[in-house]
Amino acid sequence: MSMSISSPSPKLIFLIADGMGDLPVPALGGRTPMEAAETPAMDRLARLGRVGLCRTVPTGMAPGSDVANMSLLGFDPASHHTGRGPIEAAALGLALDADDVVFRLNTVTVSEFAESGLMRDYSAGHIDTAVSTELVKKLGESCLPAGYELHPGVQYRHLLVAKGAAGREEATVFVRPPHDITDQGLAPDLAELRRVPALWEFVTCAARTLAGSGNGSKANAVWPWGQGRALTLPAFAASFGLRGGVVSAVDLVKGLGRAAGMDVLEVPGATGLLETNYEGKVAAALEFLKRGDFVFVHVEAPDECGHGGDAAAKTEAIARFDARVVVPMLDALGDRAAFLVACDHPTPIAIRTHTSDPVPFVFWKQGIAANGASAFSEQAAAGTGLVVEPGHTLLPQAAAWARG
Template sequence: MKYIIVLSDGMAGRPLEKLGGKTTLEAADTPNFDRLAEKAEIGLASMVPEGMAPGSDTANLSVMGYDPKIYYTGRSPLEALSIGVDMAADDVSFRCNLVTLTEDGGAYEDQKIIDHSSSEISTEDSTVLLEALKEGLKREGYEFYAGTSYRHLLIWKHGKVLELTAPHDILTKTVGEYLPKDLVLLDMMKKSYEILKDHPINVERKKQGLNPANSAWFWGAGTRPALASFEEKTGKKGVMISAVDLLKGIAVGADMDRIIVEGANGGLHTNYEGKADAAIHALLEDGYDFAYVHVEAPDEMGHMGSVTDKITAIENVDGRVVARITEAMDRSGEDYRLMILPDHPTPICVRTHTSEPVPYMIYDSRKAIDGIHTYNEKEAAKSTCIWKDGYRLIDHLLEC
């Protein structure tokens, strides 16, 4: 028996007047989701524990079977694991986004944040900008590390965990009231704006109609995590397939193998087929029992507030990932159980994560149950399958 999770990040949402009261998942053309739904278990699961922020960190830990109330120590430490940073017990890590602020003149505090990803800046360009920050923001006890696209890392040696605001939570808002209280972090953010706003890469980006990556933004503070081994916990040899450092970091912490797919970038134009093929090869050729296929695109498009692009991202997961995996597994004759779900909603109307339960679907190739024919939030809400402790759902997937 093989086990697969296709995690379509932020796929769930809320009804939109523009779509006639439908969510983007309802509006998307998803024939493969719906074909499986006719024979699958569909329900709702709460992946964000009450009282915790609805981040991809807490939610993906839940999907992986790790209770965030026990295992969560912050988002950026998980990314540090992926990058290979060896954190000491009293080190504190921070996510360092390269974001787009307005350039309206006046004080830094008066600018607005208009893009948390700087038009999905490439890793190549953002690494050059990070080198400029490393040089211009040198301070003893603070170290920068390059990540993927706009997602980078700052380590504060012997630091303090601080309450900081995620940039995707304050899109279009004036930044003043959301800035760090810590004077060193605040000073570095202000100086980063002066270093980056006229950098040649950003000058060229603006000529091309792209958002400039003109400021560092620190958030997601935390200390070194300690996850239990996934294989010891579940008895399954697992592999993670993701372009996002957070997910790769969870895999490192859980002693899972990782597959890096060429052309996978966490954006709308990622290598969907490459991710599907990596899962197929891992399960059918390399002896893995479990594959976690993470696709970031629906979440990114939700943050951008693009209805059309979020629908496209969902349709790509359906037609270029799920279809490809199920067709290969069916041809192989190998029995498998497949779970499809988002980690959290990222509704277009708010452009950030929310805590509502997410719709999940579990399909078993060996048996057909009387499903509900359509996979979306509205249909899942009619189900009697409700998981208040979402971190337990993976045990249900793996129990057969």
């Protein structure tokens, strides 16, 4: 693993393992998945570099990947965040009017679509994209109210647009993210949806249609949430003086990149799951860096394993991130790059959803003074005393360290 830098203006590489942070897990002998995973590359970066904590979720904001990744890309969510749906609309390049309201729409599995029902699976068994797309198209033909649009996305992630709804109830309903309520009751969310007759008509029709469709998937309901008006971000290049690109399987990160005018690099076979095209992501990042200065490589798998409550799989996801993303990036660019490695938010196994706790990060380039961490973990990061807050200042700070 090459780790010497000779260039006076190194490339800046930002590697993100979504949801990697955690709490001690009894099944792992009281260790966190980060502590249990085999991560020789990140541990070496920690021993040689600068390790600390970063608060990516501003006080009072929900700890979602939308907020946290916006922070990591250097933009203040308190100023720019309008909702989860608008970010993913940017990824699809949707042309939105200023008064449109965009919902993220999950295909989900519920015990029954009723007040007594429970949320069983926010992803409908990580439904296949082709299957999910056909279901969404069918719902668009049979259930869509006037003034609404449906746009299929990847796997369980789709979009519902309420045209001209910025001044209506659509803009104010609060439906909880489905990944936050696994095995919890649906009643409070259904009460919110009932406030908007068109939304209620759509979700109830969708549940009836999916129940009788013989679709062969686990999807038996849809779940609109995370709505907002169109996203606008300042240009990344003008903000930070860097030509940047993003690599991710998920529309959320692609949308942030596209809204900021960054290059969005498509990778065939990138799934957002444990089995994904790691090598393709690395290859796309390296190809972009022939012309660009900064790349944001995002791996979703640790977060998905955290939502699934699977400690062994999350530990494996972190080990794969180290071996199949961090190592090859270091091998290829260690002599002319600065590296920043972090997660966006914790997704603890114990609660199977996100928290707003500060996340560990490590920065390394040749010649930087180490600050005493012996490994890369939550505890080691807390022990250095370095805290970057607010989170959107981490990227400009890293860029300054890279230049210094």
